[in-house]
Amino acid sequence: MNVKQFLDQKKSRRALTAGAAAVLSLSLAACSSGGGDGMAGMHHGGASASAGASASAGDGMAGMDHGSGADATAASDGLSAEQGGYRLNSGQASLPAGSPTEYRFTVTGPDGKALTAFEPEQTKQMHFYAIRSDLSGFQHLHPQMAADGTWTAPLAALQPGDWRVYASFVPGAGSGKGNGLVLSRTVTVAGDAAEAPLPAAAASTTVDGYTVTVEGVLRAGTAGGLTVTVSRDGNPVADLQPYLETYAHLTAFHAGDQAFAHLHPESKATPDGRGGPMLAFHAELSKPGDWRLFLQFQTGGTLHTAELTLTVRG
Known part of the structure; x- marks a missing residue:
């Protein structure tokens, strides 16, 4: 099939796409009404303050944590190191430039102890991300956890500059059990940092x-x-x-x-x-x-x- 044939088929499906969009709107409107579709534990932020009043409510994707109000909006952005009593901890405020390195961290629960129980989210117990302040250098990793709850993320070489690292996970214990969280911290990579301009929007x-x-x-x-x-x-x-x-x-x-x-x-x-x-x-x-x-x-x-x-x- 060439591109022209594919695009012709694509046009013929637009009516179906519109119908699917309507179904999607209905399913999202039901957010907090319970129910599930098998995509357990999928929440990575981006929810608005209107998304729902209860972090334990379902919206067709079990385990999605919407929270409520301005606090929920801030937390859903993944820009905080702490949410709902869970905290991302690390003694590493800086990392070396130019060679592979490791970032070690723990997640403590509401009881203040290192969390060791996590529920799988898209097959992984932990999704770890790193990105520089100019949105370059993206890395998405699935680190390993030691018995004491310490995670080690093996990062590829980092360029100098300000970076943010994110831990996306679903607690398997504590008051937030089953609700997805995204927590983050900043780290500095020493050296001459030349920020790259953000590429223009493109389709x-x-x-x-x-x-x-x-x-x-x-x-x-x-x-x-x-x-x-x-x-x-x-x-x-x-x-x-x-x-x-x-x-x-x-x-x-x-x-x-x-x-x-x-x-x-x-x-x-x-x-x-x-x-x-x-x-x-x-x-x-x-x-x-x-x-x-x-x-x-x-x-x-x-x-x-x-x-x-x-x-x-x-």
Whole structure:
């Protein structure tokens, strides 16, 4: 199938897409009414203050923590080291530049003790992210935990500058058990820091020979949908391999303050293990302005990370 044929098919599906969007709106409106769809523990921030009044309420994705009010909005951005009695702790305020390094941390629970019980979230007990203040240098890792609750994240070489690291997890014990959290801290990497300008907003980008196109308009604090299409050499790609239970993982960071959001996939990987070329995500980005998106997908056993800038309306 060439691109023209694919686009013709895509146009014919627009009516179906509109219907899917309506269903999505209804499902999101039911947030806090209970129920589940099997995507347990999926919460990475981005919820607005109106998302719900109870952190224990369900919205069709079990374990999603919405919180309430201004505190919930701030916490959902992932910019705090503490939320609901859980705290991200580390003795490392700085890291070396230019060579692989390790970041060690613990998460303490409401009882003040190191938490050692975590529930899997997209197959992992801990998702760890690092990004520089100019939104470059993105890393997404799945560190290992020692018996005492100490996590060690093996970071690739870092460039000098101010960085923020995030721990995304679902507590398996304590008052927040089953509710996803994103906590973060800042670290400094010594050396001459030359910040790169944020690339302009664009609908598509290329990585490792693959073209990734993102369609959809998001408004701050309002649930919306994005459609991602993957092609190669002008042809749609339909052999995406499962990665973290889905065919792509989409993370976003807000320009200026590094607020964090995870754009949730609409479906899990299918038993046949082949996905694409179109992938649907839903998102609620809390702030207007530019967000840097990082889409991770896998083909032929290789993980690719596509980057592009998306402007969210106020």
